[in-house]
Amino acid sequence: MAEKTFEKGVSAPPVELDGSGLRIAIVRTRWNHTLVENLYNCVFETLTKKYKVLPENIVSDTVSGSYELPMAAKQLIDLSKTQASETASDLLGSPALQQKKTNKKTGPFDAVICIGIVIKGGTAHFEYICDAVTHGIMRVQLDTGVPVMFGVLTCYNDEQAIARSSTEEGFHHAEEWAAGAVEQSLRRHRVL
Ligand SMILES: Nc1c(NC[C@H](O)[C@H](O)[C@H](O)CO)[nH]c(=O)[nH]c1=O
Numbered sequence: 703m704a705e706k707t708f709e710k711g712v713s714a715p716p717v718e719l720d721g722s723g724l725r726i727a728i729v730r731t732r733w734n735h736t737l738v739e740n741l742y743n744c745v746f747e748t749l750t751k752k753y754k755v756l757p758e759n760i761v762s763d764t765v766s767g768s769y770e771l772p773m774a775a776k777q778l779i780d781l782s783k784t785q786a787s788e789t790a791s792d793l794l795g796s797p798a799l800q801q802k803k804t805n806k807k808t809g810p811f812d813a814v815i816c817i818g819i820v821i822k823g824g825t826a827h828f829e830y831i832c833d834a835v836t837h838g839i840m841r842v843q844l845d846t847g848v849p850v851m852f853g854v855l856t857c858y859n860d861e862q863a864i865a866r867s868s869t870e871e872g873f874h875h876a877e878e879w880a881a882g883a884v885e886q887s888l889r890r891h892r893v894l
Pocket residue numbers: 731733734766767768769770818819820821822831
């Protein structure tokens with residue numbers, strides 16, 4: 703029997719996705735920062751070059767470790783909603799004036815992308831962090847209604863982390879996180 707082949711792990715977006723009207727936050731860890739920066743750069747490049755998200759509509763933030771990602775995502779979402787509801791004014795004047803100066807979008811984030819790398823050590827700490835972060839990120843997106851991408855590599859060793867964050871295989875994960883953020887954002891505005 704012919705061996706079945708399949709596109710393992712590849713999630714092709716269903717259609718051309720236009721992210722030009724989206725506002726997206728990316729929060730990444732400083733833990734394992736050299737490899738995390740590779741993933742962040744790939745996510746940013748994919749958002750802007752492949753999905754037309756405007757660089758000025760991407761807000762980037764950092765936290766210490768992956769365990770802090772869910773809270774950071776919640777804080778970013780809540781802050782963006784609060785700022786959207788207040789009468790916004792800043793050094794550039796009213797949003798209307800700001801809007802005339804740039805295409806910078808204000809208001810609630812359409813999606814958040816969390817990026818981190820957790821590498822197992824000698825204790826059960828790894829399992830507890832991965833479990834907490836996974837459930838935490840899922841809870842934030844369900845509670846807020848804002849899609850939050852799980853861009854956290856959970857690696858048993860350094861080699862897995864390096865392979866998934868500094869080779870073509872690694873950037874395939876990061877590209878999927880970017881695609882997921884755009885697709886899930888646009889789903890919220892569908893007309894059925
Ligand atoms: N070992 C890793 C950590 N550990 C730190 C925790 O994420 C957290 O910052 C600390 O427990 C304080 O709350 N974080 C990673 O992102 N990756 C690791 O491999």
